Amino acid sequence: MATSTIVARPLPVLPEGWSAEKDFKPIGSITASTQRTIEPVGPHFLAHARRARHKRTFSEDDRIQAQESAKKIEKDDESDVSEPEDPLMLQREAKDWKSQDHYQVLGLSKYRWKATEEQIKRAHRKKVLKHHPDKKAAQGSTEDDNFFKCIQKATEVLLDPVKRRQFDSVDEKADVDPPTKKELAKGNYYKLWGRVFKSEARFSKQQPVPTFGDENSTKEEVENFYNFWYNFDSWRSFEYLDEDVPDDNENRDQKRHMERKNANARKKKKAEDNARLRKLLDECSAGDERIKKFRQEANAAKNKKRLDKEAAEKKAKEDARLKKEAEEKAAKEAEEKAKAEREANKKAKEAAKNAVKKNKRVLRGSVKDANYFAGSGDASPAQIDAVLNDVELVQGKIDPDEIAALAGKLNGLKVADEIKGVWSEEVKRLVAAGKLKDGDVKSLV
């Protein structure tokens, strides 16, 4: 084309670091093509033909090949094999059209509700070509056009989407019966029931319909399937089976009566159909190993959970018990220990006390032994008092260890001076330590 289109959306900026030889990077090639026939019409085709013919000469071979490789747009009608015509069907009365099998009349028995509009039209045309009464008459056979009328009626019904649904609703030949126990016994559960639901699916307002699946279907798929089918929204209706309503104006009451009767009958059949489907589902699901499997799995899972929970509870209880026991034990032990300690302490204290007493006795004994530092004569009571007071004072300033140490030093000493020496040393120490003041205890120095 000479002209070029303008595109307003901008091109991207060249990415950093992009490079290629001569700035061109070949990456792929065109994926697929179809051989088709261009129409040899119009000025642009003439240009094409000129170009094409100048470039090459065509051998007959090329031509045939080209012709054969082109995608066929016109399908020849012959491709459909025809269904044999039942002689009984050919004798049908056109007025009994309500009871005729429209699909069979058109030779579409194996397609039924699956037949496309185009198939119906093609089938009709084929039948017309064969059974048109004018043709029969031209060929000198009878003028009976009954079957031709059957064909016309069948086509009228099947090409009218509303009427076709009404007929499909009651086309029992399209039904797939639920499998018998015997059939199921041979296995093939999923295939057999799958067929049933595939056929029932034709009534679904909602398309596509989930399929039955097989033993490998997941739990979700199976649940989805049953959910869908237990809530099936069907367009199936039963007006096709209505009894004829009188068409004249005279019998108005009877007409109304018939209409009511028909309406009730439709409702009843619809309810029956719903019940039928539910029963079908109940039956199917009852034998559905997948459901059992999932239930067992679910049960096992649930049981496991329960056991786990119980075990956990038991363990927790046990743990608690053990913990409590341990705590109690620890507490008891601690108490006993404390008690023992307390007792030991008490003993020690008592022992210390006794020791202190004993030591104090030693201290007091030592000054007595030293005759209260009165020399060889009797010590005056004042002297005794003063010495004992001072001993008391020193005792009060020092702790039991020091008392013991002091007692140790005094123990065994009999000589008054030696005793006094120990005392005065002790007093000096205490004065040095600041516990006593110089001159506080005169009698012992």
Added chain:
Amino acid sequence: MTEKGAGQLGVSPSDRCAIGISFGNSYSSIACTIDDSPVVIANEDGDRQIPTILSYVDGEEYTGNQAKAMLIRNPKNTVISFKDFLGQEFKSIDPTHCHAAAHPQDANGTVSFTIQDKVEGEPPSTLSVKEISTRYLRRLLQSASDYLGKKVTSAVITVPTNFTESQREALIRAANDAELEVLQLINEPIASVLAYDARPEAKLEDKIIVVADLGGTRSDVAVVASRGGLYTILATAHDYEFAGVHLDTVLMDHFAKEFMKKNPNVDPRGNARSLAKLKAESEAAKKALSIGTNASFSVESLADGIDFQTTINRLRYETIARKVFEGFNRLVEGVIKKAGLDVLDIDEVILSGGTSHTPRIANNFRAIFPETTSIQAPATSATAINPSELQARGAALQASLIQEYESDDIEQSTHPAVTTVKHITNAIGVISLSGDGEEIFTPIIAPETAVPARRTVHIAAPENGGDVLVKITEGGTHIKVTKPEPKPKENGEKEGEDEDEDDSDFDSEEEEEEHREKIWKIGTTLAEAAVRDVKKGGKVEVTINVAGDLAVTITTRAVGGKGGVRGTLPAP
């Protein structure tokens, strides 16, 4: 297409006077070109749609509307609806539409009619459908020659896309017997496309066209890819259940019932003559309802000598004919599906054939297709061409294009070796950026383009110019369906940020219609190229050339700049 090419009668190009003929079962038309623009020729009765009928009374031959009038008084010697029988065996024809006229018969397998075509007393003749056709074509030629003032020697004739080899051959022989050289038989939908494309104001664009040819006894629909002026038929459908006569029948039943309300025991459908009158007037009323909103129906002595007069309005007509109209809708939708396309892929719908005058049909199509699809019919487009004339116009245009060619040349050019070529499956295009920087596929060569093919685009460079990446990829489309947002329960918080559309939620339509749009998907990358130093605000030119063997040559440069990048990809 191995039927004998032109040159059957040894006419040399310089002696040719060529016309276009649309030869239908119900009506035919003839057209010539004057200064390259097509003109449909009126016959001596002033008709441009000439009923395809021959009738014999007292040895006189009548054709067109005069012959059609004979259906009431002389049906046995009136031949109608015969064209499709050409080249067919008796066992494979549908005689339905001949019921109220001469009946086709089996003469050694070929279809024939026995009629009294000579004066009373002579024995009747048995004429094959080819002979009938020859006689009828002769009358068309006569009309054309009278109009042009010179003898017409040659013609391009339109045929349905499913016309078989033997039908084509029989048609050419019938024409030859009428001393008419057939330059070429062309497919009816393509003739209609050409009639539109040849208008001076037409632009050469790649587009997908649906041609709905709604005739008298059949409806034919084709999906056509138009690529650089080359046409490829992608799918076709043929329908004999929904066509003009079925609309006639709806009206006949309606008027018959109206008549019987007043005359309870007289059914005008009960005898042949009343039926013929009923049919003729019903067709007239139907045509009137295409123009006006009311039509009158008036027949003298419709049945039992009773005159009948009534009217019908368009609304009533559209109600009683709804089923047929819906049949047309399904037919068109079906063939689009058959082509593997969606209504969103269709750029144009051309309505052709007499029945396409019906406003309701065009309006229904208007409703099926998106607004961007142009619906070429009188009711939906002021610039539409008369649907009854499209095929004859297209045929005349083609005739004027090829009449100076030697017959050999025509034959060679139309051979499969020339017409059968590869068509690319995926679009080829370039990656550009949307407003928010997202990579978007921009097609340069459309899918179903015949190769060799070449296309060029000019694309904006980034805002500031500089070095630019030209990334060539394949692309495909998918249909994105956006379900209407369920009415927000509460005026809740933000609904997530991933809504990439500004939904124009004007709350106007109560009906929750889903929104469908065609989205390009980026396919496999074919090549990358760099265009350097593009000026600020500049443009980049990208040319893609696909050779007959699917090798690709890509050239790109800054518009107005020097040099450029060129590279090739090997054939797959």
